Amino acid sequence: MSVRTRSRWLPGLLAALACAFGGVAFGDPVVFLASGVGLAYVAYGAVAGEPSPDALVVERRVSDDEPRAGDEVSVTVEAFNASEAHLPDVRVVDDTPEGVAVVDGSPRAGGTLAPGESLSVEYDLRARRGTHEFGECVAVARTLTGASEVRATAGAGDTLAVRSGGDALALREQTESAVGRVETDDAGEGVAFHSVRAYQHGDPVKRVDWRRFARTGELSTVEYREERAATVVLVVDVREESRRVRAPGESDTGRLSRDAAVELAGELLSRNDAVGVAVWGEEGGYLPPSRDREVAAHSIERLLAEPAHVPADLDLRMRGLWRPATLARHLPGSAQIVCCTPLADDRPVEAAETWVANGHAVTVVSPDPTSDTHGGRVAALDRRRRARELRGFGARVADWSPGEPLAAAVERAGARWR
CATH class of the missing domain: 3.40.50.410 (von Willebrand factor, type A domain)
Structure with missing residues (x-):
């Protein structure tokens, strides 16, 4: 957070001094009275004063910092007036990650803030696979004359780590012998039911159909669709x-x-x-x-x-x-x-x-x-x-x-x- 004073009142002061000196030197009351315009400008700047260095507090909130690719992510940047003074000109700008599109809202806003009030910027991003870094979110409050301003920054280095989306593409039954997750029409190990056959010596106990054995007294083995x-x-x-x-x-x-x-x-x-x-x-x-x-x-x-x-x-x-x-x-x-x-x-x-x-x-x-x-x-x-x-x-x-x-x-x- 920083306060920067601008010299916008200095031209007014110089003009007032020049008019006053010229009016006295040349005995011209009109020129001398013109110095009052410059003095009024300087006086207005002095009365307006400077905002307090800790007048603004800014923060960024992201609805989900680890979304899936393609999801919309809501971002809120909020600037809060923590001083006892009215801030007549407040502007907020967020530096969005490069290459990530804003699909709704805007990352910038402006307004006025009374003591204890806040100004929010809300927008949505379309998550793209990868890790994306935000820049700074900046809030600036200026006096009415623009002679001074207070600036607050936050959030530099915040990241959006986008994960890959849901399940992989359903593949065809063109597989190898290695174990995987593509269901085939062949009977064997897997999770999807394939058929029931007569029990053979050496079949795993976990694949025996015990319910059928309880009803009929015959041992049988459940086959599943083999996954390769x-x-x-x-x-x-x-x-x-x-x-x-x-x-x-x-x-x-x-x-x-x-x-x-x-x-x-x-x-x-x-x-x-x-x-x-x-x-x-x-x-x-x-x-x-x-x-x-x-x-x-x-x-x-x-x-x-x-x-x-x-x-x-x-x-x-x-x-x-x-x-x-x-x-x-x-x-x-x-x-x-x-x-x-x-x-x-x-x-x-x-x-x-x-x-x-x-x-x-x-x-x-x-x-x-x-x-x-x-x-x-x-x-x-x-x-x-x-x-x-x-x-x-x-x-x-x-x-x-x-x-x-x-x-x-x-x-x-x-x-x-x-």
Whole structure:
């Protein structure tokens, strides 16, 4: 907190002294009386006084400092008049985290404060995956003349740590032998009921159907749907022709596709799935699938960071521009493909058809860049046509509006696929 005095009254004092001296020197009463204007200005500034150094107290409150990606977070900055004086001109400004959009309200306000009153600034942020740092929130109170001001700051270094959203994308039954969380049609260990068969010597006691034994006296064993791990390659469409912005202040679809891929990768790795990433556009690059959670997550975040560049120390294949058919030759036979693309043109549809033809299950997560304008409605019709074509040859499509959490779009799409 600080008090700063401005010299706005000094010109008035100098003008008053000049007029008084000139009036006496030249014997001109009009010039001498004009010095009264400057003296009145100086006197007004003196009467107005200076605000107390501890007149203002400011603080920032965040509704949730660890939200999920896509959630709206409410921020309140409050300036309190702790003095006994009236503060006629109070202004509050908050320094929001870089790259996090304000979706409602404003991070600045102004007004007057009587003793004991407070002025609040309220606004909402759209949480984006990652850790974001606030700057200072600043409250300034000035006197009526503006000759002096008191300034209070707080909250520098406050962070917003955004977690990945809910459950991972529901995957297809294209798995490996490793244990995971993708349900298969095979009987074995798991949690979802599959069937009941006759008891065999050596079956685990915990899987014996004791209720049936009590009714019939026959031993039987309950089988569950076996859960296995999958191999997933996330294809991130960041081509120039795919970068669209739905509204001013929002992230473009290239950024949204990157964020979606990083979020999905984290959730899939937590389920013991092997995850790789292929960047489609810009410098390109293919990071082969890995099940090492910490190493893979860190490598994927680095590869998909902005400003876009391919880290030289990453073990990448297909550096530079590549074709979808080229990727198919690099993939493990059991790999599924999850393509993050806005479906802004027909190339993702052609690519998905190539991957399906090569035996890979394909899921498309599509951030919607279309707006409610004439051009936006035409673009929306084209997107829906492409989505129908994708579904027509067996690909799944999860449509994601940037105004909702990715987890909600994934959960809604998963309910349709079951």
